[in-house]
Amino acid sequence: xxxxxxxxxxxxxxxxxxxxxxxxxxxxxxxxxxxxxxxxxxxxxxxxxxxxxxxxxxxxxxxxxxxxxxxxxxxxxxxxxxxxxxxxxxxxxxxxxxxxxxxxxxxxxxxxxxxxxxxxxxxxxxxxxxxxxxxxxxxxxxxxxxxxxxxxxxxxxxxxxxxxxxxxxxxxxxxxxxxxxxxxxxxxxxxxxxxxxxxxxxxxxxxxxxxxxxxxxxxxxxxxxxxxxxxxxxxxxxxxxxxxxxxxxxxxxxxxxxxxxxxxxxxxxxxxxxxxxxxxxxxxxxxxxxxxxxxxxxxxxxxxxxxxx
Amino acid sequence: xxxxxxxxxxxxxxxxxxxxxxxxxxxxxxxxxxxxxxxxxxxxxxxxxxxxxxxxxxxxxxxxxxxxxxxxxxxxxxxxxxxxxxxxxxxxxxxxxxxxxxxxxxxxxxxxxxxxxxxxxxxxxxxxxxxxxxxxxxxxxxxxxxxxxxxxxxxxxxxxxxxxxxxxxxxxxxxxxxxxxxxxxxxxxxxxxxxxxxxxxxxxxxxxxxxxxxxxxxxxxxxxxxxxxxxxxxxxxxxxxxxxxxxxxxxxxxxxxxxxxxxxxxxxxxxxxxxxxxxx
Numbered sequence: 001x002x003x004x005x006x007x008x009x010x011x012x013x014x015x016x017x018x019x020x021x022x023x024x025x026x027x028x029x030x031x032x033x034x035x036x037x038x039x040x041x042x043x044x045x046x047x048x049x050x051x052x053x054x055x056x057x058x059x060x061x062x063x064x065x066x067x068x069x070x071x072x073x074x075x076x077x078x079x080x081x082x083x084x085x086x087x088x089x090x091x092x093x094x095x096x097x098x099x100x101x102x103x104x105x106x107x108x109x110x111x112x113x114x115x116x117x118x119x120x121x122x123x124x125x126x127x128x129x130x131x132x133x134x135x136x137x138x139x140x141x142x143x144x145x146x147x148x149x150x151x152x153x154x155x156x157x158x159x160x161x162x163x164x165x166x167x168x169x170x171x172x173x174x175x176x177x178x179x180x181x182x183x184x185x186x187x188x189x190x191x192x193x194x195x196x197x198x199x200x201x202x203x204x205x206x207x208x209x210x211x212x213x214x215x216x217x218x219x220x221x222x223x224x225x226x227x228x229x230x231x232x233x234x235x236x237x238x239x240x241x242x243x244x245x246x247x248x249x250x251x252x253x254x255x256x257x258x259x260x261x262x263x264x265x266x267x268x269x270x271x272x273x274x275x276x277x278x279x280x281x282x283x284x285x286x287x288x289x290x291x292x293x294x295x296x297x298x299x300x301x302x303x304x305x306x307x308x309x
Numbered sequence: 310x311x312x313x314x315x316x317x318x319x320x321x322x323x324x325x326x327x328x329x330x331x332x333x334x335x336x337x338x339x340x341x342x343x344x345x346x347x348x349x350x351x352x353x354x355x356x357x358x359x360x361x362x363x364x365x366x367x368x369x370x371x372x373x374x375x376x377x378x379x380x381x382x383x384x385x386x387x388x389x390x391x392x393x394x395x396x397x398x399x400x401x402x403x404x405x406x407x408x409x410x411x412x413x414x415x416x417x418x419x420x421x422x423x424x425x426x427x428x429x430x431x432x433x434x435x436x437x438x439x440x441x442x443x444x445x446x447x448x449x450x451x452x453x454x455x456x457x458x459x460x461x462x463x464x465x466x467x468x469x470x471x472x473x474x475x476x477x478x479x480x481x482x483x484x485x486x487x488x489x490x491x492x493x494x495x496x497x498x499x500x501x502x503x504x505x506x507x508x509x510x511x512x513x514x515x516x517x518x519x520x521x522x523x524x525x526x527x528x529x530x531x532x533x534x535x536x537x538x539x540x541x542x543x544x545x546x547x548x549x550x551x552x553x554x555x556x557x558x559x560x561x562x563x564x565x566x567x568x569x570x571x572x573x574x575x576x577x578x579x580x581x582x583x584x585x586x587x588x589x
Contacts, residue, residue, distance in 0.1 A: 024413075027492035031409025032421060034402040038462035043428055046439035053439065104328060112318040113325070121575070122329040125336065128567035130521030132539040133560045136546065137335040140342055140350075140557070149338065181335065189578070234430055242432035245523045249543055264434045264524070271438045272528065284435035291432055 054281035063278075070282035079283070081258040082266040085172070085247075089262065090240025092176040097187050097236055098229065104184075105191035106221060120192075124185035131182060135249030138178050139165075165250055171259040175246040183239075187232055194228030195221070230302050234295055241291050244268065263287050336564075343368055343561050347554040368558035377545070377555045383534050384541035388520060389566070391453050391537060395519040398461040400511055404504060406462065407470020408496060412479060422471070429464040434524065441528050451531040460525070463518075466511045473507035474500070509577025516570050538563050 020026055054070055056063045104123070108116055126134065141149050142164040151161040164170045198220065206216050244264035251260045254269075263283065271280025342350060344364050372378040410422055440459050449455030477500060485495045523539040530536055536544070542559060545552040571578075 024486075024492055025415075028409045028413035028415040028418070030493075031413070031496070032406050034462050035406040035425065035464075035467060036421070038402075039424060039428065042440065042459045042462075043436070046436045046443065049439035049442065050435065053442075104324075107321045107324060110321065112314055113321050114318070115325075119325045119329055121571075123332050124571070125568070126332055128517060128571055129564055130523070130539050132521070132523060132542050133339075133563050134335065136542065136556060136560045137339045139546070141335065141338050181332065184332065238430060238432055242434040244434065245539075248523065249546070252543060252546065264432075267434065267438070268524075271441075277438055277442070280438045284438060287432060288435045291430075295430055 050281045053277050054285050056278045058277040070278045082261045082263045086241050086263045093179055093240050094236050096180045097183055101187035102191050105188050109195045126182050127185040131245040132249050134178050168259040178246050190232050194225045198224045237294055343557050368554040371554045372558045381559050384536050384538045388538040392519040395457045396515045399463045399515045402462045403466035404470045407467045408474045410471040411474025425464050425467050455529040456526050506577040509574040513574050
């Protein structure tokens, strides 16, 4: 009996703790705890650390504060090549990866389309391939040899064979094509998901009012797709400026005249190939600034994510 | 009207035949290349005509019998392990977090969710240098844990799970509570099974992402035998293309698990994206 009364306060404290932990009040925080932890450890801390590093000159054992030196060193042709390549790449992927998937998704959603599932799967198949495998396939198709597939094709219609990976414009073409080929299916699915959440009644009442297909597309489909489009645009901008693999798979050890160099490629070179973490961080901060500014402008322009449904 | 529909239908059908032709052509190209003698590829580039008398399994035989091939299967195993654990962890963590955001109202919820959106919209590439330093200092360089841990809580998956969970009937939670179920029991016993379509869709997305990821594994993994497939395959690309046999047959084999994954979860895919969808 004595021991029991002694134990009682302890168990009740334990139970209280358990009750608190299991209470609907605290439970939500335990659910989101993984994010909070990951956010602090793998996001906030690294960001602070990269900001600090960008003002430092870092060697194997030592680091010294050098102010804005790393940033001023960015004023060089290589960095501008990287900037312009990433910007051009982003521009072209936006031009290709928004309108085409949108139209294709509208067709896929139409009741006039046969074999929908087959087409949907076929278009999604490239997304399952890695950029690396895609790049290897593209290297085969766009072989520099005169006997290579595309070269022999264009030569047969009188265009001279091209050294695809060696010229600035064709290099950009290769990267944009590879990215577009892989991402098309993903964006189609995003748009398709958006289309399927549009209530059918709206179309029906528009039909009763005598709207034609084009009017329905402009007046109903496009406005309803706005949130998806903003999302897709944001992701395209983000992945455009942070593109690395498409370039790496074509020119692992550097492209001629940096025609394939991207911002992340430059960051990778400085940070890992030359061990220059300070400079790499400065490049990273510049990338961050670019993506932030571009995305803020586009979000301001097209409207923000709604916080609630 | 009927005629008009038939013409539109035919137009759309032609459109899809062309677009799918373009999307599938690279697969056709690599499969053709895979069953041709590599000596021909080196000499003539890829000729895509079908010549049955040239058909050969040599490339695949090389893959299964040589030293390079042996290393290749190490990479294959590594990729499978990393992708499996990455996908499981990211689904578990992201679904918990997304569920928390989706079904509960709590103090600080909106500001926390804005943080998720911010992480989602910022390039992770800017974090690779500090993360690299961190991974070195905790001794996780060249380990699979080092590859998986930093990105195991995936904001994009949180976002989808949250959208999906927000659409779940909350009456079920109340019913469960009356029956004496704890909040965590509610998640594991009642709500998680209802979120299966979201799990299916995210399994495809996250599986794809980890299987195909190059940059972060390239930084963390140092020794040949620890490489994943994307790192290994790019290492095989040489200016002289002298690994073409392994490179091509290896690339074909690399696509297979993703296709299986897709076929397995396919029926959940668009459904999961739609219901969870990007409502706004």
